[in-house]
Amino acid sequence: MKTAIIASFAPAALALMVAGLAAPAAAQDTDPFTVIEPSRRPDEAKPGAEMTPPAETPAINAFSPLSPSGDALLSTGKPVHFEARLTEGGKPMKYGLSWRVFRPIAGPDGKLPLLASAEGGSADLELEPGEYFVHVAFGRAGATKKLVVPAKGDVAAQTLVLDAGGVVLNAVSGSDNRIPVSELKFNIYASEVREDGERGLIMSDVKPGEIVRLNAGTYHIVSNYGDINATIRADIQIRAGQLTKATLQHKAAKIALKLVSQEGGEAIADTAWSILSGSGDSVSESVGAFPVVILAEGKYTAVARHKDKIYQRDFTVAPGKNQDVEVLLDDG
Numbered sequence: 001m002k003t004a005i006i007a008s009f010a011p012a013a014l015a016l017m018v019a020g021l022a023a024p025a026a027a028q029d030t031d032p033f034t035v036i037e038p039s040r041r042p043d044e045a046k047p048g049a050e051m052t053p054p055a056e057t058p059a060i061n062a063f064s065p066l067s068p069s070g071d072a073l074l075s076t077g078k079p080v081h082f083e084a085r086l087t088e089g090g091k092p093m094k095y096g097l098s099w100r101v102f103r104p105i106a107g108p109d110g111k112l113p114l115l116a117s118a119e120g121g122s123a124d125l126e127l128e129p130g131e132y133f134v135h136v137a138f139g140r141a142g143a144t145k146k147l148v149v150p151a152k153g154d155v156a157a158q159t160l161v162l163d164a165g166g167v168v169l170n171a172v173s174g175s176d177n178r179i180p181v182s183e184l185k186f187n188i189y190a191s192e193v194r195e196d197g198e199r200g201l202i203m204s205d206v207k208p209g210e211i212v213r214l215n216a217g218t219y220h221i222v223s224n225y226g227d228i229n230a231t232i233r234a235d236i237q238i239r240a241g242q243l244t245k246a247t248l249q250h251k252a253a254k255i256a257l258k259l260v261s262q263e264g265g266e267a268i269a270d271t272a273w274s275i276l277s278g279s280g281d282s283v284s285e286s287v288g289a290f291p292v293v294i295l296a297e298g299k300y301t302a303v304a305r306h307k308d309k310i311y312q313r314d315f316t317v318a319p320g321k322n323q324d325v326e327v328l329l330d331d332g
Helices: none
Strands: 002-004 016-022 078-085 097-102 114-120 123-127 130-138 141-149 158-161 164-173 184-193 199-206 211-215 217-225 230-238 242-250 252-260 272-277 282-287 292-296 298-306 309-317 323-328
Touching: 078 130, 078 141, 097 123, 114 123, 130 158, 141 158, 141 211, 164 184, 164 217, 164 230, 164 252, 199 211, 211 217, 217 242, 230 242, 230 292, 252 298, 252 309, 282 292, 292 298, 298 323, 309 323
Parallel strands: 078 158, 164 242, 252 323
Antiparallel strands: 002 016, 016 242, 078 123, 097 114, 097 130, 130 141, 164 211, 184 199, 184 217, 217 230, 252 292, 272 282, 272 298, 298 309
């Protein structure tokens, strides 16, 4: 079942296409959404392709938690079963979880002492009577629960609900020009703006096609195409149990600069380049016969310096329209 998701964005000129893939209500015997295997690079995955998890991922058993003194807890502890679900009422997750058990009282360093940890799916462990904090993480999503193990009686199975989903980010230049993975990156921020006017950074340098697991909510996405001024922003909503695929539209293009003696001629080496915005501000500096830059749409001036002489040419960048900009020697 596919569910269309509409996300707000800023500025208004930004195009954003989002599709949420929700798990069918009747298909609760499988994981809510599939993931790209760690061994596969994001650029090797076809758009929209789904990778299934390993055929068999054993659950974690036989924890060996430590006592407050640092010794392994003996078998006198009470058995406790832990499991996590993406959504309330969903099936227990079988893989991709990180479990941590802490003492509830901070140590001298101000941190809660870690008593046990494991990776995988559901977990069975023995804990002596006392209080604990249990944390489970699924990527950047997580949930924490306080547990009291009584001196008498059994302990009921513990279920933690992550209320989490996933997002896969990508971007195009112009209407549909695919951007190479090496030239594109994303940063994910909290949607709320702090008192200092900044947003909290959640994850940086996210690659296109990479699945990022997050708690349900709204996040602020910043996409950078190249490293000059091609930057766009969007607010995207993550829903529990769904994989959101978002494609952002950059209004930018790739520009190749050449200093030539005649139109279509060979690029002249030992040339220093400056690119000025329409208002005269410096945008980029480089040296070379054939530099390539990525610029947001707008009007610019290319300034070439060669053998103490200066040449220049005005040009316009249109979204998705890659072009060569030739500066002639007789334009000095």
